[in-house]
Amino acid sequence: MKRRGSWVVLSLAVSLMLLSGCQKAAEDTNRTAAAPSPTTETIDTAAIETELLRIENDWPRVVKEKDVEAVKRVEADDAVFVFPDGAVGDKSTDVQDMERGALSADSWELMDLKVNVLNKDAAVVSGRSVVKNGKYKTADGKSINISGQYRFIETFVRRNGEWKLVAGASTPIREPGATPSPTVKPSPAAAASPEMTASPATRPLPPVKIVPPRVSVSPVVKPTP
Numbered sequence: 001m002k003r004r005g006s007w008v009v010l011s012l013a014v015s016l017m018l019l020s021g022c023q024k025a026a027e028d029t030n031r032t033a034a035a036p037s038p039t040t041e042t043i044d045t046a047a048i049e050t051e052l053l054r055i056e057n058d059w060p061r062v063v064k065e066k067d068v069e070a071v072k073r074v075e076a077d078d079a080v081f082v083f084p085d086g087a088v089g090d091k092s093t094d095v096q097d098m099e100r101g102a103l104s105a106d107s108w109e110l111m112d113l114k115v116n117v118l119n120k121d122a123a124v125v126s127g128r129s130v131v132k133n134g135k136y137k138t139a140d141g142k143s144i145n146i147s148g149q150y151r152f153i154e155t156f157v158r159r160n161g162e163w164k165l166v167a168g169a170s171t172p173i174r175e176p177g178a179t180p181s182p183t184v185k186p187s188p189a190a191a192a193s194p195e196m197t198a199s200p201a202t203r204p205l206p207p208v209k210i211v212p213p214r215v216s217v218s219p220v221v222k223p224t225p
Contacts (some may be wrong), residue, residue, distance in 0.1 A: 008148035041120065049115040051163055052125055052156055060108060068098050075165045076157075084150060105134035105146075121158040126151070128173070149173040 057073055062070045075091045082088055097103060109130040116124045134146040152170035156163050 017147045036058075041122045043117060046116045046208070048117050048120075048123055052115050052123060053113070055156075055163060055165075056110070056125060062098070063103055066098055066101050068095060071095050074163075079164075079166050081167070084170050084172050100137070100139075102137045103135075104137075105131050108134075111207050123155065123156050124153060126153045128152075129170075154216070 031035045058070065061067065071091070071094050075094060077091060080088065081090065081093070109132075111128045111130065113127040114125070116126070118124065129152060130152045131147050131150070134148075136144045136146045138144065150170045150172055152168065155166040157165050157166050158164070
């Protein structure tokens, strides 16, 4: 009887162990829930590049047709520009130049164009412009030859769903050995003696002051209607 009782107790113990092993472990309510992984911002780089190139490629038409409204639409009210001669301008400068048709040229050619997308709302466009038989008419009626090559860089930002030009700068590309612009005049004491005649090849280039060469676009690229 005692022996049989021992077997019963042992059987009950084994049964309890098996049942406890089959039960689901209690959930640890003290464990901190895992934080969701941060989502990565999706940037449609191709779409941004396409839109900014469309804006750039439309500038030859804007200049030819003197489309003042296009200038007002694309350029931001707080835009700042640095011109090739170092002068600083803004949106009103471009609007006034467009209204009086100050800029003209036989052709513009755009090279090395690159769009650097910073984020979904900001990008930088850089490139090189080749201007042939270019003219810039000053406010007093004088005509300045602006033919040559220029490098430019521009900053665009997206505001209220529209891309706006907020800053731009351009600089002339000088040929090796070219003399400085005559806008920097030497003092009288440094003038050469009459016997020292400068070679025609060393004559300085005329000063250049135009709107940023962002309007320099190859005519073979037709703007989007």
